[in-house]
Amino acid sequence: MRKVLEVKNLRTHFELVEGTIRAVDGVSFQLNEGEVLGIVGESGCGKSVTAQSIMRILPKSAKIVGGEILFWNQQGAMDLTKLDSEGEQMRNIRGKDIAMIFQEPAACFAPVYTVGEQMIEAILLHEDMSKQEARRLALKMLEKVKIPNPESVLDRYSFQLSGGMLQRCMIAMALSLNPKVLIADEPTTALDVTIQAQIIYLVKQLQKEYSSAIMWITHDMGVIAQISDRVAVMYLGQIVETAPVKDLFRNPLHPYTRALLRSIPRLARRKKKLEAIKGVVPDPYNLPIGCRYHNRCDSFIRGLCDEREPTEVEVDVAHRVKCFLYGGR
C-alpha cells in the first residue's frame, strides 16, 4: 500500500503564561491509501492537536516545534510543517487534498447561508467549474450520503436540520472534492448509538468508493473496533501502541491499552459498571519523568519506569509498543 501521509516525530507545544503544554510530543505514524487509522486515547492526550497540526489550523498559542508531516500528491512528497499555514499551497491542500470533519457540524456551517450555498462555495474554491455544475456535484454528494429530499436540503439552513442530518451534510461536503486524506475528529460522539453506527457504515462504504485514507479520532474503543484497519493509542502527547485492529483487540500489549479495553461495556460479561482507568491523568504542565503512564500502571517497575522513558519496540509485524515490559531500554 502506498503512503499518503507520514508524521515523523511531531512535536506541537502550547506556550502559555502558566507554562508549556507539550500537547503532541514525538508522535510518528503513517497513513496508507485506502485505510482507516483509528487514533484513540482519553481526553487531553493530543488527538485533536495532532489533527490541527496536519491541517495547519492550530490556535495562535500553539507551535509546531519539531518533526515533519509528509504528504504525497502528484508532485511527490512535501513537508506540511514547512508551508505557511495561510499561504496558497496550504490553502489548496486544506479542504481539497486533506479534508476534515468535526464533532460539531455547526462549526462547519454558518447559520446565515444555506447548506447548498456553503457546499457550492467550498467546491468552487478548489474546482474550476460553473455554479450549476457545483450545485449538481453538491446534490450528488447529498444523495451519496443518503439524505432524503436532497434538493430541498440544499436550500435549508443548518439550524433547520437534525444533528445526524447535518453530520451527513458535512461528510458530503468533505468528500465532494475527493480528498486523499479525510480526518474525522470524533464526528459521531454527539450522536445516539444508532445514528452513530449508520454514519460509520456510510463512511466505510464511501471510503471504498473514493479510496481516501481516513484518520478517525475517538476516545471510544467500541467505535475503533467498528471502523479501523489499524489503531494508534495515544497517551499524554505520545503514541504508546500501534497495531492492526485485530491484533490490538486480541493481544493488547501496553498496560494503558489494556485498561482502555477493560473500560468497554461488554454485555456478555454482564458487568454492571464500566471499569474506570485507575489514577489521575498527570498535570499537562508537569509531565512525569520516565514513562508517562507510570503513576497509573499496574506493571510499574520501580527504578526503571519512573526514571527512564521507554523506546518503541516492534513486537510483531506492524505491532509496536512503547513499554519496558517488551524491551524498550
Ligand SMILES: Nc1ncnc2c1ncn2[C@@H]1O[C@H](COP(=O)(O)OP(=O)(O)OP(=O)(O)O)[C@@H](O)[C@H]1O
Ligand atoms: N487552545 C488551547 N490552549 C491551550 N491548551 C490547549 C488548547 N487546545 C488543547 N490544549 C491542550 O493540549 C492538550 C491536548 O489537547 P487535545 O485537544 O489535542 O486533546 P484531545 O485528545 O483531542 O482530547 P478530547 O478527547 O477531549 O477532544 C491538552 O492538555 C489540552 O489542554
Ligand code: SF4
Ligand atoms: S514502561 Fe513501565 S510504567 Fe510504563 S507502561 Fe510499561 S510497565 Fe507501565
Ligand SMILES: [Mg+2]
Ligand atoms: Mg479532541
